[in-house]
Amino acid sequence: MSEIRYADARYTGQSGPIFGLSLKVAVLTLLTLGIYRFWGKSRIRRYVWSSAELDGDRFEYTGTGLEKFLGFLMAVVFLAVYLGVVQIGLTFIGLTLLGEPETDAGMAAQALAFNLTFLSLVPFLLFALYRARRYKLARTRWRGIRFGMDKGAWGYAFRAIGHYILTILTLGILLPRQSFHLEKYMTDRMWFGDTRFEQGGRWQDLYAPMKHVFIGLAVILLGLAAGIALDMGLLLVALPVIGLLWLTIGVIHYRVQSFAYLTSHKTLGGQIAFDARPQTSTVIMTYVVGGIVIGLAVAIIGGLLGAVFLTTVEGIATAMPPVGVMILLILGYVAMILGAGAATTALIVQPIVAHYVDTFTAINIDAANAIRQRVADRGADAEGFADALDIGGAI
Incomplete structure (x- = not known):
């Protein structure tokens, strides 16, 4: 029986090159009134992808700016028609976003129309999240083999709406259930070559990473209750501020450690496992130090x-x-402003990406030698909806 081999990932990108690239992209995006951002995002992704390697082989990003631009135009046309139909429907029932309301009732109707218009976009926002991941996977290669993802964007969107409603009704208590099941829906449809990923684990295990969120909320509520009951203004101000800070750290901790848990419970073809150990303290310090340097x-x-x-x-x-x-x-x-944006990419975004990559390990990597190429996924659009709805800006 052969020995199981571990392969650590490594990130080799440097702050100087990505700062220069990000600044150039920002300037060209400004000069072209935003059009170049599609090509610019592709260039930055190619740099980041090629700076990450696993078992000595670098990743490759093959997406192009043109396909992203054309996908964006198609999404804008569709959304314009869709929102026009929604507005016609709202006008028909007496609600409109157009014109200046002259009465309180008119203001209330306009506010309701605005909220209904936003809610009508929620399914497309969730649809775009799924399609954005599908596109990035379809344009990513390792050892020359493509990643991919099955269709299922609308299934994800409607499941996500149900989970969000359940999370809101339970005042956030079921957020771990939402995080686990939505990630599982995506992961179970992901492929590397002809081999499928699978998400394992239990959603109840995500309550451990969420403990600081609950502590932060408890401190806020305790401060408000004690300050009012004891008529102590200091408690009324100090404890909620401390609780808000704790809550912010708790949210970051949950995002980092839930990612670590979910990644560590993924498998590829039932043979290759993964281990991810990002540290919350490293992520927070990167934000703090980078923010201070950029702020100064x-x-x-x-x-x-x-x-x-x-x-x-x-x-x-x-x-x-x-x-x-x-x-x-x-x-x-x-x-x-442009320099600050480029510095954010170089001093905050890239170091965090590097930390996630450097703390990632693939277990039994030799099993990947049996994986074969998959057919190109031509059904994955170029993040058109994600860009049109302004949720596609992340690397």
Whole structure:
């Protein structure tokens, strides 16, 4: 019997190259009024995918900007027609988003129409989440073999709506059940070559990662109750603030550790298992340190630009006409915003991706040698709905 071999993943991307790439993409996206972002996202993904390797073989991203752009246009046309039909229906029953309401009843009707319009988009938001993952898998290769995902976006959307309603009705208590079953629905439809993934585990086990969420909520409620009952303003303010901070950390902890649990209970073909051990503390520190560095840089640059503005307004001697200074000032602020976005990718997004990759291990990796190529998945669209609904911005 051969020995089971473990293969650790590794991420080799660097901050400098991805900062330069992200900045270039941001500038070209601005100059093309947003059109280049489809090509830019593909370029960034190719860099990130190629920086991740498993057992010495790098991943490959084959998606293109053109297919993403065409998918976006198709989704926009469909959504425009769909929302037009929804608005006609709302107008027919006396509700409209158009015009300025003149009475309280009109304002209430307009607010109701707005909420109903948003709710009518929820199935498409969930549909887009499934299709976005399906597209990324269909355009990802390892050892030259494609990943893939079966059709099932509408099934996911309606199941997700049911889970969300159940989670809301139970005040979040059944969130672990929602997380597990929605991930299982996706995972059980994922493929690598001709071999299927399977999600194992129990949804009840996700309550352990959620404990800090419950503690944060308890501290908030305790602070409010104690502050009101004892008429102590300090408790009324201090404990809810502490609870909110704890709750924020708890949400991050749940996202990180639920990912670790679900990944560690996935299998491929019943032979290859996985182990994921990302640390919540590392993720939080990456956010904190990266946020501080970016915040300080923005504050310093913003202060210098503000000084230029004050110098111009107060009429202090300058070799350049005020209009020219104002143009440079505007360009400076735009550059600052673009630089902050690129720095976020380099100092926060990529380090977190690197941490997830570096703490991932495949178990019994030699079983992958028997996996064969799958037929190209031509049914996976290019994240059109995800981009049109502004939920496709993540790497």
